[in-house]
Amino acid sequence: MTTEATEGKVYDVAGQDWDKLTEAVAESSEERLVINMGPQHPSTHGVLRLVLTLDGETVTEARTVIGYLHTGIEKNLEYRTWTQGVTFVTRMDYLSPIFNETTYCLGVERLLGIEDRIPDRAQAIRVLTMELTRISSHLMAICTYGMELGATTPFLYGLREREMVLDIMEYITGLRMNMAYIRPGGVSVDLPAGAVDKIGELLKVMPERIKDMRKILDANPVYTRRTKDIAYLDLTGCMALGITGPVLKAAGLPWDLRKSQPYCGYETYDFEIATETSCDVYGRYQVRVSEMEESLKLIEQALDRLTGPLKNQPVMIEDKKIGWPAQLALGPDGLGNSPDHIAHIMSSSMEALIHHFKLVTEGFRVPAGQAYVPVESPRGELGAHVVSDGGTRPFRVHFRDPSFTNLQAVPAMCEGGYIADVISAVASLDPVMGGVDR
Amino acid sequence: MSENLPEVPEQPIARTGMFGASGTGDTSGYGGLVVRRPVPVSSPRPFGGYFDEIVDGLDHEGVERVVVDRGELTLHVAREHLVEVMKKLRDDPALRFELSLGVSGVHYPHETGSELRAVYHLCSITHNRRVRVECSTPDDDRHIPSTVSVYPTHNWHERETFDFFGIIFDGHPALTRIEMPDDWDGHPQRKDYPLGGIPVEYRGAEIPAPDQRRSYA
Numbered sequence: 178m179t180t181e182a183t184e185g186k187v188y189d190v191a192g193q194d195w196d197k198l199t200e201a202v203a204e205s206s207e208e209r210l211v212i213n214m215g216p217q218h219p220s221t222h223g224v225l226r227l228v229l230t231l232d233g234e235t236v237t238e239a240r241t242v243i244g245y246l247h248t249g250i251e252k253n254l255e256y257r258t259w260t261q262g263v264t265f266v267t268r269m270d271y272l273s274p275i276f277n278e279t280t281y282c283l284g285v286e287r288l289l290g291i292e293d294r295i296p297d298r299a300q301a302i303r304v305l306t307m308e309l310t311r312i313s314s315h316l317m318a319i320c321t322y323g324m325e326l327g328a329t330t331p332f333l334y335g336l337r338e339r340e341m342v343l344d345i346m347e348y349i350t351g352l353r354m355n356m357a358y359i360r361p362g363g364v365s366v367d368l369p370a371g372a373v374d375k376i377g378e379l380l381k382v383m384p385e386r387i388k389d390m391r392k393i394l395d396a397n398p399v400y401t402r403r404t405k406d407i408a409y410l411d412l413t414g415c416m417a418l419g420i421t422g423p424v425l426k427a428a429g430l431p432w433d434l435r436k437s438q439p440y441c442g443y444e445t446y447d448f449e450i451a452t453e454t455s456c457d458v459y460g461r462y463q464v465r466v467s468e469m470e471e472s473l474k475l476i477e478q479a480l481d482r483l484t485g486p487l488k489n490q491p492v493m494i495e496d497k498k499i500g501w502p503a504q505l506a507l508g509p510d511g512l513g514n515s516p517d518h519i520a521h522i523m524s525s526s527m528e529a530l531i532h533h534f535k536l537v538t539e540g541f542r543v544p545a546g547q548a549y550v551p552v553e554s555p556r557g558e559l560g561a562h563v564v565s566d567g568g569t570r571p572f573r574v575h576f577r578d579p580s581f582t583n584l585q586a587v588p589a590m591c592e593g594g595y596i597a598d599v600i601s602a603v604a605s606l607d608p609v610m611g612g613v614d615r
Numbered sequence: 616m617s618e619n620l621p622e623v624p625e626q627p628i629a630r631t632g633m634f635g636a637s638g639t640g641d642t643s644g645y646g647g648l649v650v651r652r653p654v655p656v657s658s659p660r661p662f663g664g665y666f667d668e669i670v671d672g673l674d675h676e677g678v679e680r681v682v683v684d685r686g687e688l689t690l691h692v693a694r695e696h697l698v699e700v701m702k703k704l705r706d707d708p709a710l711r712f713e714l715s716l717g718v719s720g721v722h723y724p725h726e727t728g729s730e731l732r733a734v735y736h737l738c739s740i741t742h743n744r745r746v747r748v749e750c751s752t753p754d755d756d757r758h759i760p761s762t763v764s765v766y767p768t769h770n771w772h773e774r775e776t777f778d779f780f781g782i783i784f785d786g787h788p789a790l791t792r793i794e795m796p797d798d799w800d801g802h803p804q805r806k807d808y809p810l811g812g813i814p815v816e817y818r819g820a821e822i823p824a825p826d827q828r829r830s831y832a
Contacts, residue, residue: 247794249810251779252803256810287685416713416740419768430740437743546684549736549747551716562719562734573804575719577736582717585771614794 209237214599216245222321222603223610227587231596239591239599241584246614254574258540259285260501262571264357266561269576270612271354272317275310276554277561277612278359279303281574283440283550284563285361288543291494298483298490299363300441305376305479306349306358307441307552308472312383313342314555315465315472318607322462323394325600326403331393338386345375362500363493373484380477387469394462404459408590408602411456418589419582422557423468424606427453427460434553441552446478458605468555497532499541540569549577556580556607578612658683665744672709675700689747694759697750701765704737704746712737712746717772720780724806730754731782735762735769752782761787779804 186205188198202210215226224245230238250269254262266281267274286292320335343353349372350356350365358365394400410420412428425432431450435443451467453460493500522530545567551560557579564573583606590602657680661667666688670681677696682689692700704712716736723730729751737746752759761784763769773784774793781802784790792799801808 244792244794244796249803252810287687290685417767419715419717419766421714432740437740438745547689547721547734547747548685548687549745558716558738560716560736562736564721573719573721575721575734577716577719581771581775582768585768 212596216242222608225584225603225608225610225613227599227603229591229596229599234595234597236591236594236596236599239588241587243581243584243610243613246610248615250615251574251576254571256570258569259361259543259571260540262574263360264355266574266576267355267357268611269615270554270556270559270578270580270609272609273310273314273554273556273559274355275303275306275359276552276559277576278357279307279441280550280552280554280559280576281561281563282359282361283552284548284561284574285543287548287550288546288563288565289361289499289541290544291362291496291499294494294496296363296491296494297442298367298487299492299494301479301482301487302364302368302492303359303441304443304446305476305483306346306364308475308479309342309345309376309379311472311555312469313339313346315469316342318555318604319390319394319462319465322404322458322601322604323400325604326400328393328397328400331390334386334390334393338383338390341379341382345372345379348372348375360493360501362496363491365493365501367492368483373480376476376480380473380480383473384470387466387473391466401459403598403601404462404605405455405457407458407594407598408605409456410586410590414586414589418586420557420586422553422555422579422583423461423464424583424586425557426451426464428456429454434551434558438551440550446475448474458601461605465555498536501536542567542569543571551577554579556609556612557583576612576615578615580606580608580610580612584608584613657681662688665742669710669744669746672707673700673703675703687745687747689749691749691751694750694752697748698760698762698765701735701748701762704748705765710739711741712739712744714738714740715766715768718769718776719772720776720782720804722780722805724754726751728753731757731780733759733773733776733782733784757782758785759783760785761790763787778802781805 188201190198210231212229212231213226214229216224218227226242226245228240228242229236248268250265254265257265262281262285263278266277269277283292286295316335316339320332320339323329323331323335346356347353349368350358410418410424410428412425412430414420415425415428415430421432429452431452433450434440435448436450448471451464451471453463522533543565545565547562547564549560549562551558553559558577559579560577562573562575562577563571566572586606587599587603590606591599594602662670662681662683666681666683669688670678670690673690675696677693677700679691679693682691690700704710714737716738719734719736721732721734723732731752731754733750733752735748735750737748739745750759757780759782761769761773763773763784764786770788771793773787774790776782777784777787777790778792778794779802791797795803
């Protein structure tokens with residue numbers, strides 16, 4: 178179907194009518210074609226809209242339109258307690274929920290002035306869950322890469338591996354995604370019995386699986402032709418556009434907050450920062466795979482500590498005014514309160530009951546001020562600018578989400594290239610629209 | 616029909632208010648007892664750590680006050696000097712804040728004359744340092760110069776802050792809404808903007824304001 182508009186002829190494509198379109202375009206004398214990709218295009222990773230101006234197959238202008246998934250999470254946060262905020266922030270970047278929770282909690286903890294009093298076991302569990310999440314997030318990135326470039330096997334492999342990680346997360350937290358597991362002061366519940374064995378299994382299987390993934394993709398001529406020297410973005414471009422994460426590491430800069438500005442005790446772990454110097458899609462893929470291998474090392478070290486020196490230690494701050502008194506226990510049906518605690522508040526201490534009630538319903542007060550404690554998420558620097566006015570609810574929380582910033586690089590990466598490479602470029606940025614639009 | 620049934624009221628019973636608590640949710644009666652530590656208006660020297668080096672190295676008349684709080688350095692910069700200060704922070708070899716992490720807006724409705732703030736988080740990779748730059752503007756003259764010329768990454772971030780707070784970044788290449796629809800009224804992150812209750816075009820339905828919704832009392 179075609180209609181006339183002031184800018185020129187408008188073609189509507191609804192599927193199965195491509196022949197008509199190509200015929201109509203061939204007949205037309207127009208050289209410039211503006212094509213709308215998304216917001217429901219499968220290779221845009223959610224609801225991203227790209228408006229591409231084409232000259233033949235070359236992209237002369239790429240414009241990015243976002244906002245289709247804006248849900249007002251930051252506004253909602255201002256109407257709930259500080260602890261309830263975790264449940265909101267975990268839903269922003271839904272492929273790396275633990276990172277959202279951690280940066281938010283680190284910000285709240287800095288405002289509360291309790292950074293030094295977080296138990297080591299809680300910090301080790303945070304590292305453990307963050308690195309597990311990094312693996313699942315990178316697997317999603319790599320397997321969708323493959324699928325969008327025409328290879329379905331990596332997608333099936335990747336999702337199978339990711340399922341292992343999600344099973345573990347479900348076993349630990351009760352939920353596969355959006356766990357609200359990290360809380361201000363520590364984590365909500367200790368590792369359940371058997372979690373260590375399950376993670377041990379993953380550590381045994383995963384290196385082999387990552388090797389398989391490398392075998393499929395590393396030297397695959399179809400894959401390398403679609404990724405090498407594609408979507409070039411060098412260090413200068415990254416700095417100007419504020420790009421962080423694998424894209425920056427693939428431009429050769431070993432900048433990783435886990436090393437340069439450590440948090441949660443990362444300075445005590447032994448790991449390397451993966452870098453590449455090719456500045457292209459293939460380099461970003463290599464960085465992601467190497468990061469998964471490094472994450473396995475980190476998980477192993479965290480697990481050693483949790484089963485060794487940090488065994489039987491608390492996972493929540495020992496401050497009755499901040500840490501929830503519930504001491505959650507994992508019952509046969511999943512999460513639940515510990516029977517001891519219920520007995521205590523229901524039959525022996527009215528003060529404890531009042532305290533529990535007030536802390537859970539009203540929440541704790543956070544001294545006025547602002548804090549920003551970023552973490553290295555799978556996509557780059559993720560930080561929460563947390564502002565308090567001294568009340569029981571956040572005054573303002575702003576998330577600096579790496580996907581949002583990284584998407585600004587789309588024109589720099591795509592303009593002048595072929596339209597088919599737009600898919601590679603966007604996939605290599607690995608944007609998650611939940612984080613972009615919040 | 617039984618005689619004992621109450622009559623049907625002519626007018627439907629009007630209920631107001633929302634289920635749940637307002638204010639802090641405090642039910643103890645001690646809610647008025649608030650101990651709030653005021654944010655330091657300006658910190659005395661020495662600031663500690665590398666903060667003195669940054670402030671001395673910058674040495675610009677545009678810096679109105681320096682706040683060191685919880686190990687983070689905040690420079691409050693007058694808006695007419697913002698672009699210059701940012702440029703110096705980026706280019707001076709002793710400062711070298713190459714990387715900007717974007718703009719965040721905050722609305723303090725009670726601080727007359729400086730209600731709206733644009734907050735910039737900068738990071739120096741060369742020196743591994745961080746600094747926060749805060750620029751305020753009165754609500755009745757919501758203008759802050761754009762810093763896209765210094766940090767191109769601010770393009771979307773300034774659009775977002777404009778979208779949510781209504782701060783107009785003068786000199787921005789294309790200051791349009793980014794998250795909300797183009798024809799949206801108001802700026803949702805402002806404190807005078809309610810949560811929910813915005814009539815949304817949706818066939819056959821309207822979402823009532825929070826205080827108009829059904830209550831369960």
